[in-house]
Amino acid sequence: MSMNPAKTYDQLLAENARLLIQLEEATGTIEAIRTGQVDALVVEGANGLELYTLTTADQAYRVFIETMNEGAVTLNEAGLILYCNSAFAALVGLPLSNVMGLSFETFIATGGTEIYRELMTKGWLQTWKAEVLIQATHGTVPCQLSVTALELYEGVALSLILTDLSLQKQTQAQLKQNNERLADMNAALETSNYDLQQFASVASHDLQEPLRKILIYSNLLKDQHGREFPAGQGRYLDKIIGSSTRMKTIITDVLSYSRLSFHDSTRTITNLRVLVSEVLDDFELLIWEKKAVVTLGDLPELEVNPGQIRQVFQNLISNALKFSKPGQPPSINIECTSGPEAEAEPQATPSAVYCWITITDNGIGFDEQYTEKVFSLFHRLNTKDAYEGSGIGLAFAKRIIDKHGGTIGATSQEGVGSKFKIKLPLYQTTSN
């Protein structure tokens, strides 16, 4: 097109002003674009108005969505996938390029049509979350879906975020299974315990009855005809009576031991010094006979079952008196060696405060390699002829102490003496 040959000075000035305004606008626009104030431009182009979006404006967000672990998908009104990130493509097991343009319904596992319908209607109106089973190439994946409508590019799109719940579901299933196994084991244990207690009960009754008769008839025989036996044979009867009596003791002890868990576990604050001195009173005769010297130190008040703890001290003191060195009067010391104090725990609850009580004697002692056996059922370190007793006393004591949440141990030296150490909490928790 040919230009006008000559513009008037005024025409040139007007043109100049117009160009300046254009330049100002252009500079302003570029500035706005550069500082991110503008996301798109409408420009009058050769074919009318044209919309230009700026890819650099949401670059940061694009990177963010691309690298996040969650799957992100954008759908149009028809449910077609406009965009998805690599995480989603990986979730469904397809290359990125294959996913674009597909209907999202492709990835809803069979049976999820209802959910999909809901998604496509409610999701446009408000933020919506649900658990959906997603169909991937390798199988189904449970996902948490979070849906919201967004204004993007040429209009409104549905934006979905998918969180893979596989691991979570697996852990939940495992937990449920473990809990069920635990409940089963508990029930089995309770049944077993109950059966055992029933057995012990019945066995004891049934055993005690004939045993009683053996004892009575043996004694009758001895009383009425003991003198008639030829020399030496009279002791056969004593052996029968002795064994039967021991058997009676064992049965009673076993019954008491087995009933420990089912008997009353009422606990009250008990003054141990008073309790132990009462036990010592019961042993008055034996103490006098053996010329024993017993010293009782200050003992604390603890929350215990008085009857059971009494039995513990009865057993320990009885042992200390019984296993004395022949010819040497027993010397027994009972004292609280430390506490009440908390154990070295960062959070010391009231039940974590303990005290230690020791019973020391100067008796025959025992080889420390047998320390563990000493507390086991029926184990004896001496022949039954040398020292009477069923051998259950310490096992019984240990069971009681264990049930009180404490511990019992022993140190000893053969020919020197023994020291029994009991640790008991001040207060009981309901779990004991």
Added chain:
Amino acid sequence: MAAERPVPKILLAEDDGDDRTFFVEFLGNRPDISLLPIVANGVEMLQYLNAVSTEAERPDIIVLDQNMPKLTGKETLAALKQDGKNSEIPVIVYTTYAGHQLIEECVRLGAAMVMVKPDSREGYNQMMDEILLTCQG
């Protein structure tokens, strides 16, 4: 000196032959009691009580074995305590093993005592001493 009280008459219900022997053997010679003929179980006990007519045959103290056929000691006790005039007679239940539950139930039903069957002459006599003390003291 006050007139002598007639000695208390003891009636035992016991199904076991040996235990019947022991009762008589160990307690039969005591001057402070008189043993009525032993009945074999709770049913016979009730029948006997309903049949007696003279005061001399009526027991002052009843002892019941717990493990008896037909009617256990506890059941016999319950029946006795519903039985009009007989309900006033003190009842002792004795058994091989006196568990807490049995003791509680018998006491609740009105037993004067629950005792463990003794296993010696001394034991039997001690038991009778305690019974006399409780029922007459």
